[in-house]
Amino acid sequence: MIRRIILNRLFQMIQVMVGISLITFTVISLSPGDPAEITLRATLGTESPPKEAVAILHEEMGLDDPWYVSYLKWISRVVHGDLGYSYQTKRSTIEEIRNALPTTFYLASLSMLFSAIIAIPLGIAAALRQNGPVDHLCRLTSIVCLSIPEYFIAIVFMLIGGIYLDIFPVAGTGGIEYFILPSLTLSIGLIAITMRIMRTSMIETLEQDYIRTARAKGLSRKKIIQKHALKNALLPVIIYMGTQFGWIFGGAVTIETIFALPGLGWLLVSSVSSMDIMVMQGCMLTFAVIIVLINLFVDLAQLYLDPSVRAQGE
Amino acid sequence: MKRKEGILFILLALVVLGAGCTDKEQKGDNQTLFVSGQWSPTSIDPHISGTVPQRLGYVETLVGVDYEGKIIPNLAKSWEVSSDGKKWTFKLREGVLFHDGTPFTAEIMKKSLERSFIQSASTFGKIPVTSIEVPDNLTLVINLNSTFPALPAYLSKGESAALAPGSYDASGNVTKPIGTGPFIFESWKPDEEIVLVKNPNYWGHVASVDKVVYRVIPEVLTRKMLLDSKDIQIAMILSPDVADKYTEKADYTVLEEPIARVRMITFNTEKEPFKDKKVRQAVNYAIDREAIVNSVLYGYGTTASGLFPPQFYWANKDIAPYTYDVEKAKTLLDEAGWTDSDGDGIRDKNGKPMKITLVTYSERAELPSIAEVIQQQLKKVGIETELKVLNTDAANTQRNKGDFDIYLVGRGLFFVPDPDEIMMTDYHSSGTSIDGWGAYRWHNDTVDQLIEQARTTSDEAARKKLYDEVQAIVVEEAPVAYLNYYVNIDVTTSNIKGYRLHPTEYSFDLQNVSIS
Numbered sequence: 158m159i160r161r162i163i164l165n166r167l168f169q170m171i172q173v174m175v176g177i178s179l180i181t182f183t184v185i186s187l188s189p190g191d192p193a194e195i196t197l198r199a200t201l202g203t204e205s206p207p208k209e210a211v212a213i214l215h216e217e218m219g220l221d222d223p224w225y226v227s228y229l230k231w232i233s234r235v236v237h238g239d240l241g242y243s244y245q246t247k248r249s250t251i252e253e254i255r256n257a258l259p260t261t262f263y264l265a266s267l268s269m270l271f272s273a274i275i276a277i278p279l280g281i282a283a284a285l286r287q288n289g290p291v292d293h294l295c296r297l298t299s300i301v302c303l304s305i306p307e308y309f310i311a312i313v314f315m316l317i318g319g320i321y322l323d324i325f326p327v328a329g330t331g332g333i334e335y336f337i338l339p340s341l342t343l344s345i346g347l348i349a350i351t352m353r354i355m356r357t358s359m360i361e362t363l364e365q366d367y368i369r370t371a372r373a374k375g376l377s378r379k380k381i382i383q384k385h386a387l388k389n390a391l392l393p394v395i396i397y398m399g400t401q402f403g404w405i406f407g408g409a410v411t412i413e414t415i416f417a418l419p420g421l422g423w424l425l426v427s428s429v430s431s432m433d434i435m436v437m438q439g440c441m442l443t444f445a446v447i448i449v450l451i452n453l454f455v456d457l458a459q460l461y462l463d464p465s466v467r468a469q470g471e
Numbered sequence: 472m473k474r475k476e477g478i479l480f481i482l483l484a485l486v487v488l489g490a491g492c493t494d495k496e497q498k499g500d501n502q503t504l505f506v507s508g509q510w511s512p513t514s515i516d517p518h519i520s521g522t523v524p525q526r527l528g529y530v531e532t533l534v535g536v537d538y539e540g541k542i543i544p545n546l547a548k549s550w551e552v553s554s555d556g557k558k559w560t561f562k563l564r565e566g567v568l569f570h571d572g573t574p575f576t577a578e579i580m581k582k583s584l585e586r587s588f589i590q591s592a593s594t595f596g597k598i599p600v601t602s603i604e605v606p607d608n609l610t611l612v613i614n615l616n617s618t619f620p621a622l623p624a625y626l627s628k629g630e631s632a633a634l635a636p637g638s639y640d641a642s643g644n645v646t647k648p649i650g651t652g653p654f655i656f657e658s659w660k661p662d663e664e665i666v667l668v669k670n671p672n673y674w675g676h677v678a679s680v681d682k683v684v685y686r687v688i689p690e691v692l693t694r695k696m697l698l699d700s701k702d703i704q705i706a707m708i709l710s711p712d713v714a715d716k717y718t719e720k721a722d723y724t725v726l727e728e729p730i731a732r733v734r735m736i737t738f739n740t741e742k743e744p745f746k747d748k749k750v751r752q753a754v755n756y757a758i759d760r761e762a763i764v765n766s767v768l769y770g771y772g773t774t775a776s777g778l779f780p781p782q783f784y785w786a787n788k789d790i791a792p793y794t795y796d797v798e799k800a801k802t803l804l805d806e807a808g809w810t811d812s813d814g815d816g817i818r819d820k821n822g823k824p825m826k827i828t829l830v831t832y833s834e835r836a837e838l839p840s841i842a843e844v845i846q847q848q849l850k851k852v853g854i855e856t857e858l859k860v861l862n863t864d865a866a867n868t869q870r871n872k873g874d875f876d877i878y879l880v881g882r883g884l885f886f887v888p889d890p891d892e893i894m895m896t897d898y899h900s901s902g903t904s905i906d907g908w909g910a911y912r913w914h915n916d917t918v919d920q921l922i923e924q925a926r927t928t929s930d931e932a933a934r935k936k937l938y939d940e941v942q943a944i945v946v947e948e949a950p951v952a953y954l955n956y957y958v959n960i961d962v963t964t965s966n967i968k969g970y971r972l973h974p975t976e977y978s979f980d981l982q983n984v985s986i987s
Binding site: 188189190191194195197200201202203204205206207208209210213214243245246247248256312315316319320323326327328329330414415416417419423 | 513514519520522592593594596597660661662663664686687688689690692693696697699700702862863864865867868880882883886896905906908
């Protein structure tokens with residue numbers, strides 16, 4: 158059963174990777190302008206790079222082939238583990254991604270942690286006193302959090318945490334302290350929804366028969382929630398948060414640029430703006446792999462946590 | 472479980488608070504200068520990515536650029552060119568030491584230059600070099616196979632910097648750039664920061680600060696925040712709206728400097744209505760340049776009269792700017808035969824209304840707004856303008872197909888700090904017939920001759936005279952209309968002294984900066 162899921166997902170991963178890279182290649186070939194010229198414009202900092210240089214790079218990038226030929230060439234290299242190199246930095250794509258990935262992974266993990274720590278207790282509190290003050294406050298906060306763009310939240314956090322309170326660095330990288338504000342920013346959207354799901358799930362669980370039985374046995378309310386309700390109510394929350402891990406990676410694209418964290422999002426943005434094709438493809442592939450792997454992980458976790466799914470599979 | 476959660480929470484809070492407090496001890500140490508800009512070198516190798524190393528001052532080139540945009544001696548004390556223009560002899564400065572103590576010699580410079588020409592072929596590929604010779608320790612000869620007057624200008628680019636042999640590892644890659652500049656390279660974290668220490672044995676003015684930390688921050692607002700929290704003392708390239716907030720504050724200084732980049736419009740001189748010089752001049756008169764600077768650029772910009780900003784040596788300072796004169800514009804249009812015969816407010820000629828297309832791009836955020844202002848201003852003289860805002864490449868493609876009437880562009884002038892490059896690509900008919908960055912498909916025999924003559928003239932003053940004449944003709948014939956010059960705005964905390972913006976962004980000259 159588990160093996161089937163894993164194989165299935167790995168097969169899916171290959172499909173997704175081929176699809177994503179195909180789309181990226183098509184978009185590059187459809188976008189106006191000569192990638193060689195755009196690359197040089199970024200490298201040299203001039204609108205009209207020397208014609209001779211453009212011609213040389215044009216050749217080097219293999220731009221004279223039709224896009225499907227260059228795509229097939231690229232695929233055959235990827236199969237051999239060669240993702241090409243950056244036309245900007247001259248470093249290999251793999252090296253670029255290896256340098257950037259830890260930052261983004263760290264950022265995303267910390268955001269998940271913040272979301273869990275903040276959203277789960279609040280969601281439970283809201284469920285236990287439906288329509289009470291906490292519930293109303295949470296509902297309001299959710300709506301507000303979801304409607305403000307991340308970019309704005311980032312600036313507000315910088316102002317509060319970095320300037321008025323002056324306890325966190327405003328931007329840049331270094332120890333964990335540099336990651337607090339960006340992860341908080343990134344977790345805001347996730348908190349808003351997780352809180353709501355936690356609340357709904359808890360309310361539903363508390364209406365289940367076995368809770369009534371437990372109550373009839375004379376268990377205290379606190380015990381019932383801790384021992385019986387929480388584990389079941391958490392399941393949809395964990396699954397939701399798991400699937401959102403990939404989304405957080407996506408959110409990193411804006412946040413990393415604002416907070417000057419040189420992670421995968423930054424790499425993607427800068428490679429797109431300078432038409433650094435190999436790096437762009439590498440980033441897209443990495444995103445695809447991460448998201449498929451996360452889904453696989455969520456499936457497995459669900460299998461482990463939820464007996465009913467396990468039973469279905471058997 | 473609840474208790475565990477509580478403990479976890481408190482621990483986390485402590486970590487977070489504790490971590491937050493450690494960072495700022497450096498602040499009191501006034502010997503370290505923290506600066507921040509958006510540029511990050513793409514490689515640790517200055518021969519691949521030389522702009523930032525040069526601006527920060529850990530590498531130096533044979534020639535320098537002064538505050539007028541003129542080429543001046545640097546590692547080369549002087550140079551001369553043979554009468555056929557193919558042999559350049561550079562006399563090197565004596566007594567210069569690399570940061571590791573190696574003496575700077577012609578032999579090292581030769582090796583370094585040869586490597587530059589290979590590593591940065593895209594920059595230096597144009598130079599028709601055949602060989603580099605070293606007749607003695609302090610003389611370097613560069614042989615060319617054709618004349619190339621812009622050679623010194625090219626040798627001011629950071630990618631041609633002198634690097635000591637100790638900069639490379641066994642396979643010839645740069646592991647630590649060892650240069651000759653006022654600062655010594657200490658460390659580099661890609662896309663994060665570069666740390667420098669002062670070079671006490673510098674041949675020129677020895678720096679006053681002990682250490683420089685250059686932080687790479689791509690977002691303008693983030694640089695502003697870092698400045699507000701005094702994490703940095705110099706924030707480079709702020710946008711006018713952001714910089715405006717500091718003008719009133721006593722503990723900050725706002726610095727501005729026009730740079731070698733002009734916002735201008737290019738007319739499609741191949742078709743009606745801009746085939747007619749009078750119509751092009753009329754548009755020049757119809758545009759209120761002052762209003763554009765004030766309304767779109769928050770006053771940060773200098774209205775343009777000619778190609779180069781007046782701070783530059785190469786600018787023709789005698790050019791009379793087109794004044795804002797609606798009546799004159801109307802008269803010129805009348806003379807050209809464009810009159811409003813049907814009374815609908817739009818001029819027409821032979822039954823064709825004066826409807827034109829303005830193409831621009833959005834990568835330079837202010838251009839679309841400027842285009843809107845121009846649209847309004849042209850309406851006042853009876854020209855209806857349709858705006859097309861595209862991305863740079865789509866806009867280029869459309870322009871080079873001739874599918875436009877007016878093209879609005881922000882044009883960099885000193886990719887290399889010599890007028891030859893821009894004159895050849897933008898105003899000489901060999902350039903204008905290929906690409907339309909400057910005077911689109913425009914041909915003027917006198918201008919062609921003057922530019923060619925300047926290519927073979929080595930006397931600087933004589934060259935300037937020729938270029939002055941070109942600039943005057945271009946303004947009079949009006950294949951383009953210059954609107955305003957870009958202004959760089961840097962903000963520093965008020966305890967920073969001696970910081971000056973360079974009009975070609977050749978150097979930050981941080982060796983002149985002190986912290987009080």
